[in-house]
Amino acid sequence: MKRYIFSILTATALLASCTSKIDFDVSAITGPVVATDLLLSEISTAINTDPLAGGNRSHYVELYNGTAGAVDLSDYAIGYQASTDLTTLAPWTFPTGNFLQLTGSLAKGKCYVIASPQVDATVVKYDISWGTTSTTSANASVPLQLSGNSAIALLKKDAAGTYTLNSIKYKIIDVFGSPLVVRVTTTGATSARNNIIWPVAGEMDTRNRTFFRKKTITSPTTDWATAQGTSTTTSQWDMSADRVWDYTNIGLPTK
Numbered sequence: 001m002k003r004y005i006f007s008i009l010t011a012t013a014l015l016a017s018c019t020s021k022i023d024f025d026v027s028a029i030t031g032p033v034v035a036t037d038l039l040l041s042e043i044s045t046a047i048n049t050d051p052l053a054g055g056n057r058s059h060y061v062e063l064y065n066g067t068a069g070a071v072d073l074s075d076y077a078i079g080y081q082a083s084t085d086l087t088t089l090a091p092w093t094f095p096t097g098n099f100l101q102l103t104g105s106l107a108k109g110k111c112y113v114i115a116s117p118q119v120d121a122t123v124v125k126y127d128i129s130w131g132t133t134s135t136t137s138a139n140a141s142v143p144l145q146l147s148g149n150s151a152i153a154l155l156k157k158d159a160a161g162t163y164t165l166n167s168i169k170y171k172i173i174d175v176f177g178s179p180l181v182v183r184v185t186t187t188g189a190t191s192a193r194n195n196i197i198w199p200v201a202g203e204m205d206t207r208n209r210t211f212f213r214k215k216t217i218t219s220p221t222t223d224w225a226t227a228q229g230t231s232t233t234t235s236q237w238d239m240s241a242d243r244v245w246d247y248t249n250i251g252l253p254t255k
Contacts, residue, residue, distance in 0.1 A: 035066030035218040038076060040154050040174045041111060041254060043211040044124075044245060045146040058124050058245065059131075059146040060115035061176075063154065064253060065106045066218060073102040077165055078114055078130070079153040079172070080143035081179050086196060090179045092153060092163070092172060097142055099155070099165050100130045111251045116144040123247040148197035148207035151177030154220060174220030176211070176237075181224050200228050201235035210240040210247065215254050 041064035046057060061078060065071045079094040106112050115126035117133045131144030140150070154174040155163060161171035183196045186205045200206050217236045221227050229235025240246040 033066070033215075033218055034068050035064075037067065037156070037173060037220050038071055038106075038154060039064050039066065039213060039217065039220050040152065040176050041213045042113075042249065043146065043152065043176050044209070044247070045148050045150075045206060045211075046208050046245065047147050057116045057118035057145060058120050058247070059144050060113055060119060060124055060126060060250070061144070061146075061152050062250065063106070063112045063114075064213070065108055065110055065112075066253070067108060069108050071106045071108075073104045073106050073112065075157045077101045077155040077170055079155055079163075080131075080150060081153070082140050082145070082150045083177075083179050083183055083196060084140075084149075086183050086185055089182065092151075092179060094153075094155075094163060094165060100128075100143075101165060101168075109253065111253065113251055114144070116146075125250050148205075148209075149177070149183055151175060151179055151198075151224075172222050175222055175224050175227070178222075178224035181228075198224070198228060199230075200237055200239060202229070202231045203239065205242060206239070208243045208245070210245045212238045212246075212249065212254050214238060 040061065042062035044058055044060050046059060077099050079092065079099045081092060081094070081098065100114065113126040115124050115129050116131050117129045119126065119129075132139070132142050140147070146152070152175065153172045155165070155170035156173045157168060158171040159169055161169040163170045163172070177198050181198065183198055184204055185195050186197060197204075197206050200211065214236055227236040229237070232238070
């Protein structure tokens with residue numbers, strides 16, 4: 001019996017003298033990041049008269065479903081609004097022809113691409129085309145002509161919404177650009193309209209870019225003044241180099 005007691009006391013002493021420990025960081029045990037709603041996830045802007053654009057308007061808007069389940073696209077619409085000067089602030093308006101009501105279903109983790117009818121179909125893979133087919137002297141006030149000053153709104157059905165599209169009420173939930181935010185001017189374009197742009201991430205010439213929503217963004221926002229950011233750190237968007245469009249991620253979650 002004494003031998004057993006001695007063994008127990010020895011083991012207790014050894015345990016008491018041990019100073020190492022295992023820390024469990026509860027905050028590190030988390031599941032995948034889940035978005036709260038659909039997001040505008042990728043945008044391409046281009047001036048079709050730019051020599052490197054090849055005469056194409058490879059403009060598109062991509063939506064990403066990062067939520068926990070499939071999303072009914074018929075609850076959503078896309079709106080378009082171009083700005084024609086630097087400082088005039090105007091409310092969002094979506095006359096007939098400047099909005100597209102969506103249909104179908106989008107599975108979780110999947111993207112939905114809305115493209116100009118004038119895209120280069122060999123590089124832009126899309127789900128639906130929308131907008132003007134005019135290739136010359138096009139009216140920039142109609143979609144889908146994204147040259148740096150054309151704002152895109154993602155709308156969702158809401159009985160209390162302030163926008164009525166085909167007798168259905170919607171609210172804006174996400175934006176890229178905004179007629180409520182001032183623009184800046186730059187040089188080198190072939191028309192005054194193309195000189196008017198929204199800076200993004202501190203970049204003052206965003207006419208010919210591909211934009212990618214950062215992975216860390218999981219909620220849509222109507223606050224474009226904040227989303228555009230003033231640097232690569234504060235912006236919600238990354239972008240390609242000027243006139244170096246990146247179409248490799250179309251239809252896929254952000255890189």
